[in-house]
Amino acid sequence: LCFTFAGNGQLPSWFSVTSAAGAQVREMHSAGSLSYSRTFKIVVVGDSGVGKTSLTYCFCTGQWPSATQTTIGVDFRERVLDIDGEKIKVQLWDTAGQERFRKSMVQHYYRDAHAAVFVYDVSDVASFRSLPVWLEECRQNSLGPDTPRVLIGNKVDLLPSVTAASVMEQARHLAEVHGMPFHLCSARGGGGERVDAIFTALAVQLKRQGCGRGRRVAGSFKLTKAKADSDCKILLSCCHILSVMS
Ligand SMILES: Nc1nc2c(ncn2[C@@H]2O[C@H](COP(=O)(O)OP(=O)(O)OP(=O)(O)O)[C@@H](O)[C@H]2O)c(=O)[nH]1
Numbered sequence: 001l002c003f004t005f006a007g008n009g010q011l012p013s014w015f016s017v018t019s020a021a022g023a024q025v026r027e028m029h030s031a032g033s034l035s036y037s038r039t040f041k042i043v044v045v046g047d048s049g050v051g052k053t054s055l056t057y058c059f060c061t062g063q064w065p066s067a068t069q070t071t072i073g074v075d076f077r078e079r080v081l082d083i084d085g086e087k088i089k090v091q092l093w094d095t096a097g098q099e100r101f102r103k104s105m106v107q108h109y110y111r112d113a114h115a116a117v118f119v120y121d122v123s124d125v126a127s128f129r130s131l132p133v134w135l136e137e138c139r140q141n142s143l144g145p146d147t148p149r150v151l152i153g154n155k156v157d158l159l160p161s162v163t164a165a166s167v168m169e170q171a172r173h174l175a176e177v178h179g180m181p182f183h184l185c186s187a188r189g190g191g192g193e194r195v196d197a198i199f200t201a202l203a204v205q206l207k208r209q210g211c212g213r214g215r216r217v218a219g220s221f222k223l224t225k226a227k228a229d230s231d232c233k234i235l236l237s238c239c240h241i242l243s244v245m246s
Pocket residue numbers: 046047048049050051052053054055068069070071072095096097098154155156157158185186187188191
């Protein structure tokens with residue numbers, strides 16, 4: 001119900017070479033058998049419907065999701081990138097935008113996160129106005145100004161309006177004030193490359209900052225922290241579903 005390990009062996013294994021901020025990045029869609037030396041945990045937050053699921057799906061699978069459903073609790077999507085010769089798992093935590101599906105789980109989403117991605121919908125001013133709330137939630141969970149953060153204005157494929165343009169200016173300003181890069185993109189039709197570039201650049205930045213060391217031994221599937229993490233997440237999300245249902 002809650003878990004989508006997109007790309008886990010479901011996708012054609014292809015990769016291409018590109019560069020992000022001067023780094024050599026081999027992009028490979030994650031397969032279950034791929035080994036990696038460390039994991040970057042990135043939380044993706046924003047109002048319900050801004051496109052968090054679509055963006056994370058797009059990055060991890062290279063495809064546009066034919067349909068999405070409101071996220072309950074959290075979804076996990078992963079992709080292994082080869083950055084400067086090191087295989088790194090980029091784990092995107094696609095969190096629920098709706099308050100009733102977050103509740104007491106919030107602190108677990110943020111625990112040990114290396115970066116946060118804030119998303120708003122350029123066609124929905126309210127989703128932009130909510131950003132301070134998401135920034136504050138992150139700050140309260142130890143993802144403050146020292147943590148790499150990115151602001152994304154999604155759905156630029158929708159017709160531009162005067163309001164959208166003025167909101168973009170305000171978004172630029174907000175990003176500047178909070179010291180984070182601001183990107184416009186679309187998870188829909190043809191926007192995949194841009195989405196790729198945004199998340200890849202963030203992963204490169206995390207590598208340069210030395211994040212995620214000492215998490216998992218490459219190729220080892222016995223007693224790994226990743227396995228324990230994964231089991232923990234399943235348990236936590238089950239508890240959350242039960243609490244929502246009751
Ligand atoms: N036109 C357009 N529609 C998009 C884009 N990204 C997402 N959508 C649509 O917006 C709707 C919501 O997308 P989701 O990805 O489910 O949004 P979300 O932020 O994950 O929502 P919650 O799970 O409720 O927090 C869906 O109908 C998507 O198809 C985009 O870039 N352009």
